Amino acid sequence: MIQGMARKRRIAPDAERTTVALTPAQQVAIQEVILKRIREGERKPLLNEIIVNGLEELLRKEGWTESSLAKIFPKQEVRRAKVESIRHARRGSASA
Numbered sequence: 001m002i003q004g005m006a007r008k009r010r011i012a013p014d015a016e017r018t019t020v021a022l023t024p025a026q027q028v029a030i031q032e033v034i035l036k037r038i039r040e041g042e043r044k045p046l047l048n049e050i051i052v053n054g055l056e057e058l059l060r061k062e063g064w065t066e067s068s069l070a071k072i073f074p075k076q077e078v079r080r081a082k083v084e085s086i087r088h089a090r091r092g093s094a095s096a
Helices: 022-038 046-061 065-072
Strands: none
Touching: 022 046, 022 065
16 A cells, blocks of 8 residues: 555754765774665665764763753654556547
8 A cells, every 4th residue: 555655754854964074994884884774674774874872971971951951952852654546538438
């Protein structure tokens, strides 16, 4: 069924693209985090999700309050994509 194929948005709609430069060792560390999460039964995380999780933990260790963190890292609401079926004209009907 087509409705089951919709993907959930995993990046905030107001997020803007940026560039992150990682050393080869840092890239390997990211891959290890991805593999660990997959082995634990989670879906494959995006690089963006790993970076955002790390930033959230860093700010928490720096002493940011939970209310400040909640403003910066709001919980993602789950919204299903709107999917509609496309109706095709019947073939073989004589309209001429």
